[in-house]
Amino acid sequence: MALVPMRQILDEAARGGYGVGAFNVNNMEQIQAIMEAAVETHSPVIIQASRGALQYSKLIYLKKLMEAAVEECPQIPVALHLDHGNGPEACRTAIELGFTSVMMDGSLDETGKVPNSYEQNVSVTRQVVELAHPFGVTVEGELGCLGGIEDGQGAGLSDSEMQEHLTDPVQAEDFVAKTGLDALAVAIGTSHGAYKSGIKDPKTGKILPPKLAMERIHQIHAKMPTCHMVMHGSSSVPQELVEMINKYGGRMPGAFGIPLPEIQDGIKHGVRKINVDTDSRLAMTAAIRKVFTEQPEKFDPRDYLRPAREMMKQVYVARMKTFGQAGHATDYRQMTLADMKEIYAAQA
Ligand code: G3H
Numbered sequence: 001m002a003l004v005p006m007r008q009i010l011d012e013a014a015r016g017g018y019g020v021g022a023f024n025v026n027n028m029e030q031i032q033a034i035m036e037a038a039v040e041t042h043s044p045v046i047i048q049a050s051r052g053a054l055q056y057s058k059l060i061y062l063k064k065l066m067e068a069a070v071e072e073c074p075q076i077p078v079a080l081h082l083d084h085g086n087g088p089e090a091c092r093t094a095i096e097l098g099f100t101s102v103m104m105d106g107s108l109d110e111t112g113k114v115p116n117s118y119e120q121n122v123s124v125t126r127q128v129v130e131l132a133h134p135f136g137v138t139v140e141g142e143l144g145c146l147g148g149i150e151d152g153q154g155a156g157l158s159d160s161e162m163q164e165h166l167t168d169p170v171q172a173e174d175f176v177a178k179t180g181l182d183a184l185a186v187a188i189g190t191s192h193g194a195y196k197s198g199i200k201d202p203k204t205g206k207i208l209p210p211k212l213a214m215e216r217i218h219q220i221h222a223k224m225p226t227c228h229m230v231m232h233g234s235s236s237v238p239q240e241l242v243e244m245i246n247k248y249g250g251r252m253p254g255a256f257g258i259p260l261p262e263i264q265d266g267i268k269h270g271v272r273k274i275n276v277d278t279d280s281r282l283a284m285t286a287a288i289r290k291v292f293t294e295q296p297e298k299f300d301p302r303d304y305l306r307p308a309r310e311m312m313k314q315v316y317v318a319r320m321k322t323f324g325q326a327g328h329a330t331d332y333r334q335m336t337l338a339d340m341k342e343i344y345a346a347q348a
């Protein structure tokens with residue numbers, strides 16, 4: 001079985017009223033953990049790689065690992081997606097590698113750090129739609145900017161600047177019509193990484209959840225009920241993993257994520273793709289730190305990578321159940337890029 005176009009996974013999720021986790025990967029253990037979780041929960045899944053991940057894995061290794069994943073689990077619909085493509089060339093490279101979906105993040109310029117104008121965003125996103133659809137490849141675009149910069153991705157906007165860059169629902173309608181994209185990433189106050197809230201309870205000093213503009217998602221869904229929305233920066237940063245990391249020698253004070261009920265509310269209002277990277281990083285780090293601290297004599301990588309893979313799998317299983325994709329792997333016949341190509345051609 002081949003990789004499926006992401007568009008099919010999103011269309012089916014909309015039909016079934018659930019969301020699908022899009023999990024970032026850099027290595028074999030992450031891919032295996034996702035596939036084990038998908039098999040256990042019978043879930044369709046989106047696996048995504050950033051430009052950094054492609055560089056780290058030297059492109060061909062990631063491609064071959066993904067081929068192994070779909071060969072081993074033919075019953076699982078899997079889409080392979082480029083996360084935060086910074087221009088048509090990055091998207092073209094991913095399409096040539098066999099990705100079935102690309103993100104053209106035209107909300108920022110090519111450096112990935114400076115907000116683009118609306119016109120620049122429309123133009124570059126449209127260009128990628130024209131490039132990708134003839135291959136049957138799905139396109140995600142982004143309108144508005146996320147906060148933060150801690151992983152090198154993002155404009156480094158402060159909390160107040162971020163408020164000015166939230167997705168405008170009226171502009172969203174125009175953006176979708178002008179670009180012809182398949183999925184719209186929205187900015188509602190999330191940011192990448194493990195520190196999504198600087199808000200402290202004045203009485204207890206405890207970190208409070210970040211303020212999210214969920215009403216923007218509600219408004220966009222009311223205007224465009226068939227538009228598939230994407231939530232970036234959606235790791236929940238489980239406090240038990242942060243505590244475990246800190247207990248075993250790490251230093252992550254104030255790490256805090258997106259509460260799962262907020263994501264579930266988004267799913268009720270048209271969010272179909274939920275991007276999660278940080279939670280997997282936390283799980284891997286916590287498990288490895290535990291082995292290194294409790295068994296300092298260990299030096300065989302399998303002794304710490306096996307528990308790391310298992311801990312990531314537990315996170316993926318939990319997210320698949322919470323987002324609702326669990327149980328939907330065999331609801332539909334898997335499409336190919338050739339099938340999708342015909343659909344796009346008929347719509348043109
Ligand atoms: O966009 C953010 C993702 O977490 C990917 O991060 O660029 O460090 O691979 P990365």
Ligand code: 13P
Binds near residue numbers: 231278
């Ligand atoms: P997190 O850092 O919250 O996992 O977000 C990942 C993401 O949005 C990847 O595009």
Ligand code: ZN
Binds near residue numbers: 084192232233275
């Ligand atoms: Zn992102």
